[in-house]
Amino acid sequence: MTVAIIRFGGSNCDRDAERALKHLGIDAEIVWHEDGLPEDTTGIVLPGGFSYGDYLRAGAMAARSPIMAEVREAASDGVPVLGVCNGAQIGCESGLTEGAFTTNESARFQCEHVYLRVERDDTPWTAAYEEGEVIEVPIAHGEGRYEIRDERLAELEAEDRILFRYCDANGETGPEVNPNGSKHNVAGVLGDRDTVAVLMPHPERATLPDVGPTDGQGVLRGFETSIDA
Ligand SMILES: NC(=O)CC[C@H](N)C(=O)O
Numbered sequence: 001m002t003v004a005i006i007r008f009g010g011s012n013c014d015r016d017a018e019r020a021l022k023h024l025g026i027d028a029e030i031v032w033h034e035d036g037l038p039e040d041t042t043g044i045v046l047p048g049g050f051s052y053g054d055y056l057r058a059g060a061m062a063a064r065s066p067i068m069a070e071v072r073e074a075a076s077d078g079v080p081v082l083g084v085c086n087g088a089q090i091g092c093e094s095g096l097t098e099g100a101f102t103t104n105e106s107a108r109f110q111c112e113h114v115y116l117r118v119e120r121d122d123t124p125w126t127a128a129y130e131e132g133e134v135i136e137v138p139i140a141h142g143e144g145r146y147e148i149r150d151e152r153l154a155e156l157e158a159e160d161r162i163l164f165r166y167c168d169a170n171g172e173t174g175p176e177v178n179p180n181g182s183k184h185n186v187a188g189v190l191g192d193r194d195t196v197a198v199l200m201p202h203p204e205r206a207t208l209p210d211v212g213p214t215d216g217q218g219v220l221r222g223f224e225t226s227i228d229a
Helices: 014-023 067-076 086-093 150-158 217-224
Strands: 002-007 028-032 041-046 081-084 100-102 110-118 134-141 145-147 162-167 186-190 196-199
Touching (some): 002 014, 014 217, 041 067, 067 081, 086 100, 086 196, 110 186, 145 186, 162 196
Parallel strands (some): 002 028
Antiparallel strands (some): 100 145, 110 162, 162 186, 186 196
């Protein structure tokens, strides 16, 4: 079982993801996007960074790399796919997930720790938590404000496809605990299947005990789920 971490020009969290996954005993390898998906791929990470300098829109160019057609096909076969930060932007730009991550309300790059409320505990990415649990993970982005048409957001909410929301330490959400102005405090969403998820915060940076909180480990443990799930 090998998780492919796809490196685009300008990815910069690929090695963080590799180290975090290996720390959890999950086999992972960095794959240059032009090389295509390896045969034995059992999971895919779209890592954070600034692919193609965030020109045009963050994630827009990486989403058009030919490997993304392979990623979409693997995702529809049930291979778990996790997009983190720039990877979340690439996920939305490539149609793996709905909505868009756009310029923070502050119009600034924000690098801080945030609290997230786990909205579901029955997905591979959140099975390690309880529904309503609050976890602490870092954010580091300039374009993390989740945006989507109100009607479509209502549908996604009705379909239970919101995975994480920004909240305070007690799990309360609202505008005062919304670091980037995301609609309804959305920090992470699911794709068509629960095996596809994107989120702006960085679980891979909250995994190694030597560098701070380890609340992100549970998200990465989603790759331990069988692809038949
Ligand atoms: N850490 C990241 O992946 C950065 C994401 C993105 N390039 C942004 O600033 O919004």
